[in-house]
Amino acid sequence: MFEYCADPSQLSGLTWASCYLTTGKHLAFYASFGTVLVLLAIIVPVALLFGFAGAAAARSHFAPLALLGKGYSAIVRGVPDIAFFLFFVIALDQIFEYIRHRIYCPDWTEPVRQGNDFVVCAAAKLPLSTSPQWVHEVYGFFLAVLTFAIVYGAFAAQVLYGAMRAVPRAQMETAEAYGMTRRQAFWRILVPQMWVYALPGLGNLWMILIKATPLLFLLGIEDIVYWARELGGTKQAKFTDYPHGDWRMLYFGALLIFYLMLTWVSEKVLNRLMRRLSHGQATAAGEAMRKAGA
Amino acid sequence: MSCLQTIGDYGLRAIGFGERLLPRTDFTLCQQFTLIGSGMIWNIYFGVLALAGGFFLATAVALGKSSRHWIVRKPSEWFIFVFRGSPLFIQFFFAYFAFLSLKSVSPLFDPLSAAWLGALIVLFLNTSAYTGEIFFGALRSIPKGDLEAADAYGFSGWARFRRIIWPTMLRLAWPAYTNEAIFLFHATTLVFFSGFPAWQQRGDALYYAKYFADKTFNPFIPYPILAMYFILLTLSVIATYGLINRYLNRHLPKEVRPRMRLRLNLIR
Numbered sequence: 411m412f413e414y415c416a417d418p419s420q421l422s423g424l425t426w427a428s429c430y431l432t433t434g435k436h437l438a439f440y441a442s443f444g445t446v447l448v449l450l451a452i453i454v455p456v457a458l459l460f461g462f463a464g465a466a467a468a469r470s471h472f473a474p475l476a477l478l479g480k481g482y483s484a485i486v487r488g489v490p491d492i493a494f495f496l497f498f499v500i501a502l503d504q505i506f507e508y509i510r511h512r513i514y515c516p517d518w519t520e521p522v523r524q525g526n527d528f529v530v531c532a533a534a535k536l537p538l539s540t541s542p543q544w545v546h547e548v549y550g551f552f553l554a555v556l557t558f559a560i561v562y563g564a565f566a567a568q569v570l571y572g573a574m575r576a577v578p579r580a581q582m583e584t585a586e587a588y589g590m591t592r593r594q595a596f597w598r599i600l601v602p603q604m605w606v607y608a609l610p611g612l613g614n615l616w617m618i619l620i621k622a623t624p625l626l627f628l629l630g631i632e633d634i635v636y637w638a639r640e641l642g643g644t645k646q647a648k649f650t651d652y653p654h655g656d657w658r659m660l661y662f663g664a665l666l667i668f669y670l671m672l673t674w675v676s677e678k679v680l681n682r683l684m685r686r687l688s689h690g691q692a693t694a695a696g697e698a699m700r701k702a703g704a
Numbered sequence: 705m706s707c708l709q710t711i712g713d714y715g716l717r718a719i720g721f722g723e724r725l726l727p728r729t730d731f732t733l734c735q736q737f738t739l740i741g742s743g744m745i746w747n748i749y750f751g752v753l754a755l756a757g758g759f760f761l762a763t764a765v766a767l768g769k770s771s772r773h774w775i776v777r778k779p780s781e782w783f784i785f786v787f788r789g790s791p792l793f794i795q796f797f798f799a800y801f802a803f804l805s806l807k808s809v810s811p812l813f814d815p816l817s818a819a820w821l822g823a824l825i826v827l828f829l830n831t832s833a834y835t836g837e838i839f840f841g842a843l844r845s846i847p848k849g850d851l852e853a854a855d856a857y858g859f860s861g862w863a864r865f866r867r868i869i870w871p872t873m874l875r876l877a878w879p880a881y882t883n884e885a886i887f888l889f890h891a892t893t894l895v896f897f898s899g900f901p902a903w904q905q906r907g908d909a910l911y912y913a914k915y916f917a918d919k920t921f922n923p924f925i926p927y928p929i930l931a932m933y934f935i936l937l938t939l940s941v942i943a944t945y946g947l948i949n950r951y952l953n954r955h956l957p958k959e960v961r962p963r964m965r966l967r968l969n970l971i972r
Contacts, residue, residue: 485931487886487938488931488934488935488938488939489890489930489931489934489935489938490889490890490891490893490910490934491890492890492893492894492897492910493893493910493913493927493930493931493934496910496913496914496917496923496927497917497923497927500917500921500923501923501924501927504923523922526729526919526920526921526922527921528921528922620791621790621791621792622791623791624791624793624794625793627793628897635793635794635797638797639797642801656801656804656805658797658801659798659801659802659804659805662794662797662798662801663798665794665797665798666786666790666794666795666798669789669790669791669794670785670786670789670790673788673789673790674785674789
């Protein structure tokens with residue numbers, strides 16, 4: 411990057427480090443921190459949406475739908491989330507391809523599963539083999555986001571379901587007394603009031619999500635874990651201008667510090683948000699603040 | 705090949721007994737059930753030992769965090785912060801590469817870079833931090849009256865801790881601790897995906913499930929099998945902890961015993 415980096419073998423000390431830390435691969439490594447944060451920003455609303463749908467389904471009076479909603483949020487309790495990741499990323503891809511296969515190639519007679527292969531016609535491939543590289547990458551991201559949203563949406567469903575039940579029953583009864591339909595009462599009374607109760611749980615969920623982001627690596631995203639392994643490994647002088655030993659411990663140490671800072675900042679912000687929301691509320695926290703102030 | 709024979713060949717494959725080669729073609733359902741089940745040995749091994757050791761360190765850490773002396777309190781706070789504030793996945797990677805570099809110092813450290821010891825240490829420290837925080841919260845919510853009663857009866861020092869503080873802390877912490885135990889068992893599936901090598905393909909349940917999913921390109925069979933095993937494991941954890949909970953609250957009449965409520969407020 412700098413002028414003096416032309417011949418790294420002549421450099422030493424800080425100048426060497428400044429050149430080493432600004433190689434193209436290192437810039438990609440730094441960019442991947444951004445990737446993680448962007449993915450986090452996309453995943454949160456999508457997961458909330460899934461969670462909201464799950465919680466609303468669990469409250470439904472239509473038994474199969476309620477069962478579906480409850481089952482959705484219960485299953486993550488029993489099964490490790492990483493198993494879901496490995497499962498969904500292949501399963502979703504195959505489901506999408508199978509649906510497209512049925513639509514685009516109706517006269518295909520051979521079975522889709524042949525021994526250990528999953529064969530769909532060329533027109534059903536996702537993404538199409540002719541599409542450019544960026545489409546493949548975007549599709550990979552899309553699958554990763556969807557997988558994350560499904561798994562952590564289940565956690566969100568549990569939080570939101572609890573929050574919906576925490577809204578005082580009298581509020582809903584009043585809504586009924588005013589002649590609101592179930593739908594009206596849900597959207598106009600329950601949903602606006604539930605967020606206060608949901609916030610502690612959602613804060614927890616945010617922390618969970620932060621700590622789950624390294625799992626993106628398992629979904630084949632070139633994230634910070636990928637680059638830390640890649641850059642930290644022993645480099646021979648034959649293959650690179652910057653030979654060094656096994657530095658993976660240092661790289662993962664840096665990641666550890668990055669995550670510690672991220673959770674530390676989140677904790678501070680969430681605490682402040684909670685204080686703001688508890689101010690003047692008729693809850694234990696609000697009461698404690700009132701006493702402290704008086 | 706009959707299913708009994710498969711069980712004989714692969715039932716203990718995860719710890720190195722039986723058939724050396726994993727099945728390569730014509731996977732049967734029986735093979736998948738047996739191998740994934742055999743991998744569960746490792747999940748149970750990691751979970752049980754980490755929980756058993758972590759319980760004691762967690763008690764120490766919780767007491768440390770509620771200590772009045774900063775020289776004890778600060779290290780405990782930092783220990784909890786570091787292990788709760790960072791992803792377990794990164795902790796595994798970091799520890800594995802740290803252990804690898806220790807290896808060159810002395811052959812004494814060789815076993816550390818193997819999963820059975822290295823990963824166990826990470827899980828042990830991790831669960832100690834999470835449990836320590838739970839116990840710390842419980843220590844802080846011990847009713848003031850209990851402590852005053854202990855003082856009134858002339859309890860002090862070790863006897864006060866052993867007879868009054870510790871049992872009350874456990875009672876209060878137990879539901880959350882059950883949750884922690886469940887998620888610790890789930891966390892054991894990360895071990896073989898985070899640097900620690902599965903020596904001679906002796907892996908845990910998820911390792912074998914992924915093996916089958918990769919070979920058959922069909923995720924719809926091995927992962928549900930894995931899910932079934934884990935739901936069984938979770939149910940038995942809940943049952944065991946429920947029994948202990950009943951024992952802890954045996955002095956209370958049945959109606960007022962705190963019900964176990966499971967919440968997802970802890971995960972790594």
